[in-house]
Amino acid sequence: MTDSFALPTRFGPQQLGGCYAPETLMQPLLDLEAAFCAAWADPAFLIELKAELRHFVGRPTPLTPAPRLAAKVGLKALFLKREDLTHTGAHKINNALAQALLARRMGKTEIIAETGAGQHGVATAAACARLGLTCTVYMGVTDMARQAPNVARMRLFGTKVEPVAAGQGTLKEAVNEALRAWAGRCDRAHYILGSALGPHPFPTMVRTFQTVIGEEARAQVLEQSGGLPEIVLACAGGGSNGLGLLLPFLDDDLRRIAVEAGGHGKALGEHAARLDGGRMGVLHGCKTLLLQDEHGHTAETASISAGLDYPALGPELAALALDGRVEVRRASDDEALEGARLLCETEGILPALESSHALAALPALAREGAATVLLGLSGRGDKDLSTYQSRLGI
Amino acid sequence: MNPLLPFLMAGDPSLEALPQLLADAKALGLEAVELGLPHSDPIADGPVLQAAAHRAIARGATPVRVLEALAGITDSPDLILFTYLNPLLQIGASRLKDLLAPTPVKALLVVDLPFGEEAVFEAELRAAGYPMVPLLAPTTTLERARQILSERPDAGASAPFAQRFAYIVARLGVTGVGSGTDLAPVWERVLDLQALTARPLAVGFGLADAASLAVVRSMGATPVVGSALVQALANGRGLVEVLSRGLG
Numbered sequence: 001m002t003d004s005f006a007l008p009t010r011f012g013p014q015q016l017g018g019c020y021a022p023e024t025l026m027q028p029l030l031d032l033e034a035a036f037c038a039a040w041a042d043p044a045f046l047i048e049l050k051a052e053l054r055h056f057v058g059r060p061t062p063l064t065p066a067p068r069l070a071a072k073v074g075l076k077a078l079f080l081k082r083e084d085l086t087h088t089g090a091h092k093i094n095n096a097l098a099q100a101l102l103a104r105r106m107g108k109t110e111i112i113a114e115t116g117a118g119q120h121g122v123a124t125a126a127a128c129a130r131l132g133l134t135c136t137v138y139m140g141v142t143d144m145a146r147q148a149p150n151v152a153r154m155r156l157f158g159t160k161v162e163p164v165a166a167g168q169g170t171l172k173e174a175v176n177e178a179l180r181a182w183a184g185r186c187d188r189a190h191y192i193l194g195s196a197l198g199p200h201p202f203p204t205m206v207r208t209f210q211t212v213i214g215e216e217a218r219a220q221v222l223e224q225s226g227g228l229p230e231i232v233l234a235c236a237g238g239g240s241n242g243l244g245l246l247l248p249f250l251d252d253d254l255r256r257i258a259v260e261a262g263g264h265g266k267a268l269g270e271h272a273a274r275l276d277g278g279r280m281g282v283l284h285g286c287k288t289l290l291l292q293d294e295h296g297h298t299a300e301t302a303s304i305s306a307g308l309d310y311p312a313l314g315p316e317l318a319a320l321a322l323d324g325r326v327e328v329r330r331a332s333d334d335e336a337l338e339g340a341r342l343l344c345e346t347e348g349i350l351p352a353l354e355s356s357h358a359l360a361a362l363p364a365l366a367r368e369g370a371a372t373v374l375l376g377l378s379g380r381g382d383k384d385l386s387t388y389q390s391r392l393g394i
Numbered sequence: 395m396n397p398l399l400p401f402l403m404a405g406d407p408s409l410e411a412l413p414q415l416l417a418d419a420k421a422l423g424l425e426a427v428e429l430g431l432p433h434s435d436p437i438a439d440g441p442v443l444q445a446a447a448h449r450a451i452a453r454g455a456t457p458v459r460v461l462e463a464l465a466g467i468t469d470s471p472d473l474i475l476f477t478y479l480n481p482l483l484q485i486g487a488s489r490l491k492d493l494l495a496p497t498p499v500k501a502l503l504v505v506d507l508p509f510g511e512e513a514v515f516e517a518e519l520r521a522a523g524y525p526m527v528p529l530l531a532p533t534t535t536l537e538r539a540r541q542i543l544s545e546r547p548d549a550g551a552s553a554p555f556a557q558r559f560a561y562i563v564a565r566l567g568v569t570g571v572g573s574g575t576d577l578a579p580v581w582e583r584v585l586d587l588q589a590l591t592a593r594p595l596a597v598g599f600g601l602a603d604a605a606s607l608a609v610v611r612s613m614g615a616t617p618v619v620g621s622a623l624v625q626a627l628a629n630g631r632g633l634v635e636v637l638s639r640g641l642g
Contacts (some may be wrong), residue, residue, distance in 0.1 A: 003538055020479055020506045022438040024531035025564060030587065166444065172435065174467065179437045184567030186533060282480045283435060295456040296484035297434035 005033055009200040012319025014280070019200040021285045027180070028186040033201040040208065045105065049098055053084040056130060057087050057097060058339075059212065063220035063374075068346035070373075074366035077111055077225065080349070080377045081217040081245060087144055088153075090352060090379030091241050092215055096123035098209040100131050103190035110189035111135045112185045114178035116171030116237070117354060119379055120194030125159035127192075135159040137175040143306045144167035146381025149383050162365035168300055171237075171310045175284050177357035195238025196314035199285030203315055210244025218248050221374050231255045231365060234376035235271075235330070235357040237307050238393065239314030245376040246326055255327060256315060257365075259357045262330035268293070274300040275321050276327040280310075288315040304333035304387060305353035307379075308377045331360035337391050340381065352379035353387060395557050396425045397611060398480030399596050400637060401476065402445040403430040405625060407453025409463045416470035416498070419634045424471045426556040428503065428618065429464075431457050431477035442569025442621035446628065451544065457481040464497035472500040472556035474527060479507045487518040494524055500556040503527040509545035523557075525549055530597045531563040533581065534587055548593050559594040559616065564601065571621045572600025584613045593598050 010017045021029055039045040053059040061082045071079035083091035096113070103111060111133050116120030122138040128135035141163050144151050154161050160338055162181075167173045175198075182191040196207045214232075221229060232249045235257035236242035246256045263271030269275065274289040281290035283298055291299040291311040303309040313321070313328075320326040331339070339359030343351050351359060355378045365373060381388065388394065402415060419427050432447035432455050439447065457477075464473070475494075482490055482504065502524050506518070511524075516526055528546040530539050543561075549557040564580050565572065580597055587595055597610045598618025610617035626636045 003535070003541065018511050019508060020511055021508065022531070023508065023529040023542075024438075024533050024566060026508055026531070027535060075475070167434075176435050180568045183438065186566060226596050279484075280477075282483060284437070285506070287403050290480075292484070293481070294484070295458070296479075296481035297451065297456075348404040375600075 003030065005030065005200060006037055007033060007201060007204055011316045012323055014319060014322055016218070016288050017172060017200060017203055017315035018285050019285060020287065021199040022183060023232045024183045025186060025199070029199055029201065033125060034168060035102060036201055036205050039102050044103065049061070049101055052101065053094065054099055054213065058085060059291065060216045061085050063217055063224060065224065068349050069343055072342060072346050075362065075363040075373055076371035078362070079215060079221055079224070079229065079374045081374065083151040083241070083376065083378050084349070084351065084355070084380035085169055088119070088126050089382065090123065091118035091210060092120040092122035092194055093118050093126065094244070095194065095206050095209040095240060097127040098193040099190070100127035100133060103133065103192070104131055106190060108188060110180050110185060110266050111192055112181050112189050113137045113192045113194060114171065114174040114183065115139050115194065116174065116309060117305065117353070118147040118154070118383060119307060121159070122150050122153045124192050125154040125157035128159065129157040136181065138162045138164050138174045138181065140164045140169035140171060142175050143171065143174070147306055147383050147385065150202050157284040158382065166360060170301070170306065172298060178283065196243050196316060197284060199287060199311060203286060206240050207243040207247060207316060210240050211247050213244040213250030214246060215376070217245060217374060228252055228254055229372040229374040231373045231378060232274045233257045233358050233361060233373055234258070235259045235308060235378060236317060237310050237354065238312070239317035241378040242317050243314065243377055250325065256269070256325065257327045257329060257361065258321070260328060260330045261305055261308035261357060261359050262332040262335070263302040264333050269300040270302050271330065272303045272311065273319070274311070274332040276330070278313065280324055283312045286315045289313045289318045291335045304336060305357065307352070307354040307356060308391050309345055327362055331357040335360035340388065341392060349377070350381040351377055351380045353384045354378055395611070395614060396426060396616045398607070398637070399426055399428060399616050399618045400424065400623050401428040401430060401618060403432060403443065403450055403624050404460040405432055405450030405453055406446040406624065408453060409459065412463055413467055414579060415633050416467060419471050420469055422634060422637055426472045426474060426554070428474045428620070429477045431460055431475055435479060438568050439567040440621060442571065442625050443569050446538050446624045456483060458493065461493040461497060461596040464499065466492040466496055467498055470498040472554050473498045474501045474503050474556050476505070478505045479504050479512070485514070487515050491519065491522045499524065501525050501527055503561065505530070507620060509542060509562050525557050528560045529563060530560060530587070532566055539587065540590060542610055543593070548591065553627050555594055559596050560591065562587070562597045562615070564597050564599045567599070569599055569620055571625070574599035575606065577606060579637055581613055582590065583634055588614065
């Protein structure tokens with residue numbers, strides 16, 4: 001058995017990340033890291049993963065030029081990386097499928113997962129159905145109500161959806177309950193964490209499985225336009241989509257921007273903007289920028305988007321932001337809705353509310369003089385139809 | 395051998411009731427008590443202690459107020475502050491030491507702080523007389539147990555139980571009232587550890603009835619009773635009544 005981590009567990013000069021886990025989970029986390037490193041070095045695993053990503057997930061996803069939206073907001077060129085076109089409709093499947101393959105390789109028979117918007121839950125449910133693994137997804141009751149179609153999809157895939165009624169009934173509480181469940185079943189279950197969050201090795205593992213987004217996008221934009229854009233832009237909840245798109249552009253001379261949920265106000269509890277509003281703290285196994293009160297209790301958050309409604313920014317993304325290598329902005333609920341409306345009207349694409357936060361940043365970036373942008377369209381908006389209907393009055 | 399290590403949640407039923415509870419515990423001859431510092435996201439706790447923590451927070455039992463309420467109390471067993479890391483990190487080691495100085499707290503049990511993750515913070519508190527209690531789970535290999543016990547060393551035979559003991563987690567999962575927790579593997583674990591260390595051992599998670607407490611004692615270890623006690627107190631029963639009769 002492994003008794004120490006092989007990979008770096010910390011990010012940046014602030015040493016974010018780490019492994020702040022209860023002792024019961026330490027050996028499972030050590031074993032998981034060892035299994036991940038072995039799999040990532042095993043050509044057989046990589047071949048299997050690549051085949052599944054191609055034939056099941058539908059990779060590579062297209063890079064779609066969006067000339068009408070570009071003209072509308074005042075950009076010269078805009079490219080959309082279409083994670084909304086993956087099977088199950090969001091980037092989450094890249095990580096869920098890879099971790100499910102890893103779990104099977106480790107001899108685990110059960111999967112535990114948390115979900116906010118339900119996209120990670122649906123992706124995990126689909127991967128488990130495909131690989132014949134038993135799956136339980138923990139989901140806050142508030143999120144179950146606002147993302148009802150995804151609850152139904154998970155159940156169709158044979159997954160048990162466990163409602164979590166504690167607190168605000170959103171992603172944070174779902175993670176609490178998933179961690180508790182894993183501590184009880186870690187001898188036979190693997191926990192598929194959905195974002196670049198949690199104790200080591202999850203942040204590193206999840207972003208490694210998600211960088212396929214940026215790797216494809218970088219090659220595609222070079223091929224289609226002959227060069228790199230001025231800006232690469234993604235929304236950021238925990239940071240799996242943000243890191244997945246932005247990391248492969250880290251050494252390029254361009255602006256990398258992540259957009260957080262600005263919610264409906266600037267006060268604590270009215271948003272999920274961790275860079276401005278957060279302080280260094282520990283939640284769910286990692287040290288990072290955290291929305292918290294003066295007592296070190298996790299603050300409430302608010303966002304129209306369930307997938308961005310989380311009090312902590314993933315540690316690696318937070319470290320990159322503090323280091324100035326990724327700019328972090330915020331978009332309000334209303335701005336996100338407007339971003340979604342614009343994309344629908346100009347390009348005929350319905351974005352997820354999460355992705356709409358990235359779209360919301362476009363007009364301001366154009367006003368600041370940006371000409372070319374590559375935007376990560378993390379997911380499709382079918383799950384958000386009822387919110388769009390009621391908030392956009394259609 | 396210390397026959398019982400009870401757990402109380404600070405602020406539940408109330409912070410005002412805490413001095414009397416501690417005095418009662420002392421009168422019962424208890425050497426040490428684990429005192430829970432309520433946290434918003436107690437990821438290692440089951441429903442009973444989650445609910446107790448949220449009740450306590452709702453009644454204003456913030457970390458600093460709890461520590462201030464403990465200041466000056468002497469009629470109390472030694473306290474082991476059972477908590478999660480973030481509230482302590484936000485207070486900071488230096489202020490935390492000042493807050494702890496006038497209290498009966500003798501050690502810290504930080505559920506989500508494995509050794510080495512906050513080495514400077516931990517060393518500063520240990521030097522001030524607040525060592526971290528080593529936790530050993532069913533998943534902890536004997537090799538790792540050896541490492542944990544050396545990273546969080548014995549304070550020495552003259553130190554009180556609170557500063558010496560290692561906490562053995564009896565089962566996978568979270569805190570809570572057990573239903574038939576299988577104690578056979580725990581027995582084996584206790585024997586292994588007794589061969590490894592002269593430190594006192596406590597066993598907790600899932601013990602509720604007098605019989606399982608007796609089994610733990612017969613291993614030469616101290617049973618921890620948490621959720622069952624917290625639930626009984628929340629139901630209006632008295633500490634003396636519960637500990638002297640209800641839990642044997």
